Amino acid sequence: MENHPSPSRTPDAGSDQPHDLMRDKISVLEKRNAELREKIRHLEVDKRDADNLKIRYERELRKVKSEIEHLRTPPLVVGTITDVVNRDMAVVRSSAGPQFLVKASNLINPEQLKPGVRCTLNQQSLAIIDLLPCSYDAHIRGTEVIEAPHETYDDIGGLEKQIEEIREAVELPLTNPELFRDLGVSPPKGVLLKGTPGTGKTLLARAVAHETNATFLRVIGSELVQKYIGEGARLVRELFDLAEQKAPSIIFIDEIDAIGAYRSDSSTSGDREVQRTLMQLLAEMDGFDNRGEVRIIGATNRIDILDQALLRPGRFDRIIEIPLPDLEGRISILKIHTRGMSLDEDVDLEAVARLTEEKNGADLWAICTEAGMFAIRARHNTVRHDDFLNAIRKVSADFGLHRIGTSYGAMFA
Secondary structure, eight states: OOOOOOGGGSOOGGGGHHHHHHHHHHHHHHHHHHHHHHHHHHHHHHHHHHHHHHHHHHHHHHHHHHHHHHHHSOOOEEEEEEEEOSSSEEEEEETTSOEEEEEBOTTSOGGGOOTTOEEEEOTTTOOEEEEOOOOOOHHHHTTEESSOOSOOGGGOOSOHHHHHHHIIIIIHHHHOHHHHHHHTOOOOSEEEEEOSTTSSHHHHHHHHHHHSOSEEEEEEGGGGOOSSTTHHHHHHHHHHHHHHHTOSEEEEEESTHHHHBOOOOOOSHHHHHHHHHHHHHHHHHSSSSOOOSEEEEEEESOGGGBOHHHHSTTTSOEEEEOOOOOHHHHHHHHHHHHTTSOBOTTOOHHHHHHTTTTOOHHHHHHHHHHHHHHHHHTTOSSBOHHHHHHHHHHHHHHHHTTOOOOOTTOOOO
């Protein structure tokens, strides 16, 4: 009888294979699951970025649509309030010309509805939508000197008396008004500087602008002459309104003879417009309204052609003549122009001043400049006395031969 091994004791080699296969499948599925989870995480991040981008695009789209709707709205008519009837109604004059009795928006403060205020009107109902701030012409806005000039009274030579007079008339009323108030004296309203060209009128005005803390408004007389009727008068009115708004202030009108020439019976439209501008200037200088801390400085080298109405007291209370410098004045001017130059020991400024009789400040500045040019040409380290002598001869030859004799009292256009 053969002995066979028991089945329970016989080892089964294939019994572990299903378990191994199951473990491999599980590991593969777990790896796949981890990859899917990572992919889902990336997709969720991308989704959040897409949602944020969508929200941003929707916001920009709403903004663009709002701007498009704003551009599609009809424009508003600009008008001016001429009379206020009650808290809700006012009489306005549109830009087209006619006047209308209209209602005002409830969003507007009734206390701000005043005659002369600019406003916007609805095209259909002409109701007042909003109030506009006061506007000034670009020419007037450009007259304000933002930064004070660098020139001081120390840069002016030979005009000590004139400096004292303009300080009393312009600077003291603005810096120390109590001096006039205690004495009961009204300070001068305006000062007119007259003199030949190159004597320092504009330089004196620039020094005043430097020394005072007032707002300085500088305008050339020819800038107030405009082409259309009423434009020049409007510029003058806005100039004084701006000066009153920024008081204390100084208005400097250079070459005032451009609009202040005596009025004649000329029939040309240009001359009539200049006369209208002059009449507006006269009205602003001594009108019914008190200008307060506003001072006026005018400058001209043709006082003989100015209108007498412009020269009377109450408009220009002081007329300060800026003469040609005398010997002492020429010496002080030469010292001012040469204080930054390297002068040789043989330079005698007094002798130079004696040779420059009838020369103005501009001529003396030109002589100092030419003396420096002669020193540069000769390769000198310093400016010598001979350089000044050569400069005097050159400036006299250059400008003396080209001076045109004019008959004062006649004005040419």
